[in-house]
Amino acid sequence: MDIGIVGYGCYIPRLRISVEEIARVWGADAESYKKGLIVEEKAVPDMDEDTVTISVEAAKNALLRAGIDPEKIGSVYVGSESHPYAVKPSGTVVAEALGIGSNVMIADFEFACKAGTAAMQCCYGLVKAGEIEYGLAIGADTSQGRPGDALEYTAAAAGAAFIIGKDPLAKLEGTCSFTTDTSDFWRREGADYPSHGARFTGKPAYFKHVTSASKMLMDKLSLKPADFKYAVFHMPNGKFPLTASKMLGFSKEQIENGFVVNKIGNPYSGSSPVGLCATLDVAQPGDRILMTSYGSGAGSDSFSFMVTDKILERREKAKKTQDYIKNKQNIDYGVYVKLRRKLRV
Amino acid sequence: MRMPHKSSVPLFWRLKDSKYRLIGSRCTTCKEVFFPKKNLCPVCRRRGSIEDMQFNGNGRIVSYTIVRVPPEGFEKYAPYAVAVIDLEEGARVSGQVVGNITKVRTGKQVRTVFRKIHEDGSDGLINYGLKWEIAE
Numbered sequence: 060m061d062i063g064i065v066g067y068g069c070y071i072p073r074l075r076i077s078v079e080e081i082a083r084v085w086g087a088d089a090e091s092y093k094k095g096l097i098v099e100e101k102a103v104p105d106m107d108e109d110t111v112t113i114s115v116e117a118a119k120n121a122l123l124r125a126g127i128d129p130e131k132i133g134s135v136y137v138g139s140e141s142h143p144y145a146v147k148p149s150g151t152v153v154a155e156a157l158g159i160g161s162n163v164m165i166a167d168f169e170f171a172c173k174a175g176t177a178a179m180q181c182c183y184g185l186v187k188a189g190e191i192e193y194g195l196a197i198g199a200d201t202s203q204g205r206p207g208d209a210l211e212y213t214a215a216a217a218g219a220a221f222i223i224g225k226d227p228l229a230k231l232e233g234t235c236s237f238t239t240d241t242s243d244f245w246r247r248e249g250a251d252y253p254s255h256g257a258r259f260t261g262k263p264a265y266f267k268h269v270t271s272a273s274k275m276l277m278d279k280l281s282l283k284p285a286d287f288k289y290a291v292f293h294m295p296n297g298k299f300p301l302t303a304s305k306m307l308g309f310s311k312e313q314i315e316n317g318f319v320v321n322k323i324g325n326p327y328s329g330s331s332p333v334g335l336c337a338t339l340d341v342a343q344p345g346d347r348i349l350m351t352s353y354g355s356g357a358g359s360d361s362f363s364f365m366v367t368d369k370i371l372e373r374r375e376k377a378k379k380t381q382d383y384i385k386n387k388q389n390i391d392y393g394v395y396v397k398l399r400r401k402l403r404v
Numbered sequence: 405m406r407m408p409h410k411s412s413v414p415l416f417w418r419l420k421d422s423k424y425r426l427i428g429s430r431c432t433t434c435k436e437v438f439f440p441k442k443n444l445c446p447v448c449r450r451r452g453s454i455e456d457m458q459f460n461g462n463g464r465i466v467s468y469t470i471v472r473v474p475p476e477g478f479e480k481y482a483p484y485a486v487a488v489i490d491l492e493e494g495a496r497v498s499g500q501v502v503g504n505i506t507k508v509r510t511g512k513q514v515r516t517v518f519r520k521i522h523e524d525g526s527d528g529l530i531n532y533g534l535k536w537e538i539a540e
């Protein structure tokens with residue numbers, strides 16, 4: 060029996076700050092940032108939003124689409140690098156808020172921006188082994204950049220949730236990962252903001268891992284770029300996924316439906332998962348989708364999905380990615396500072 | 405939903421069902437619904453039979469106020485809207501309405517959203533629960 064995504068859903072906070080507004084405060088050239096990053100604005104969490112609340116709202120949408128009894132979910136894995144507690148799993152609150160009950164495996168995942176896709180792989184394995192009926196995998200973040208740092212223009216908040224099980228709306232055809240010890244980006248325990256190796260983040264890190272994982276998966280499944288209707292690559296900015304897709308032989312048309320970074324920025328663990336949601340919002344039965352995440356440190360998880368006819372009845376049951384992208388309110392840097400408690404710098 | 409300001413960990417834990425998931429109760433004898441939960445129907449008394457009930461999270465604002473001078477611990481949220489809401493199934497609750505406060509009006513349809521309610525400083529517990537958003 061086919062296993063894959065039974066229900067999916069995303070959540071994007073309503074508040075936005077534009078690249079122009081951040082550049083204005085730091086006296087930087089907004090146009091060159093906008094062009095260089097291909098980002099117009101990013102999603103910012105309100106004062107009462109965090110990884111847990113984003114996860115709950117995204118998972119509620121996934122449950123609406125799946126139409127299953129929450130108590131049938133046997134595992135909850137939340138992937139994030141901004142879990143609100145250092146000790147106390149985000150998943151415990153998420154499961155309780157969704158009415159999943161206590162007969163459930165829970166752990167929080169961390170792997171920079173790919174913790175959410177790692178969670179999807181684990182749920183897939185457990186369902187395939189017959190240990191659980193359904194697994195809930197979430198990638199969500201409220202990521203922060205150091206004030207004035209290039210990351211501040213893109214580090215954003217959002218998340219996506221996937222219920223993995225049988226009778227899917229998108230069958231998981233295969234998955235694999237490419238992982239090495241590469242220190243392109245890190246944050247020590249207790250540090251408020253991450254550090255990064257600046258130019259080192261590109262070629263040996265993002266591009267090497269994203270293209271290697273994608274190629275490995277296509278080889279494994281004997282597929283080529285032309286076999287995919289859509290592709291989603293991790294979006295730390297707009298330029299990286301465009302370049303990676305070109306290196307792999309994918310066209311702009313294949314990635315544009317999942318290209319959300321220009322409107323919401325980079326919500327780390329939520330980046331490629333939200334892109335996948337946006338793609339599932341428009342995909343038709345028989346369409347094949349490639350998704351490849353990237354997490355610093357470093358690794359990439361690659362997935363191939365085949366959309367089934369179940370998509371047609373299920374996707375209308377919850378809010379779509381574009382609904383969240385359109386429902387927004389822009390704030391200025393002063394409000395942003397208050398919300399993100401950046402005053403202690 | 406009244407929230408203890410300096411949160412009591414056991415109290416919050418006991419109230420999880422109603423705070424996280426809007427679970428109230430219903431009397432199967434007279435069909436009256438209650439939120440928060442009641443263990444005894446005030447109409448039927450001992451003839452009544454009470455069971456848990458999951459409210460669907462949709463409601464309508466019947467009254468609201470904008471809080472500009474908030475209680476201790478909620479200063480950073482001000483100004484914010486607090487509304488009295490009639491749930492679709494019956495029962496009346498109060499809660500914070502998130503988002504643009506200028507859009508809050510009597511008669512508006514609202515639905516629940518899961519948010520942080522209160523944090524006990526930077527090293528204490530984070531209390532989560534339901535707030536309300538205007539339905540588009």
Ligand SMILES: [Zn+2]
Pocket residue numbers: 431432433434435436445446447448449452453
């Ligand atoms: Zn009664």
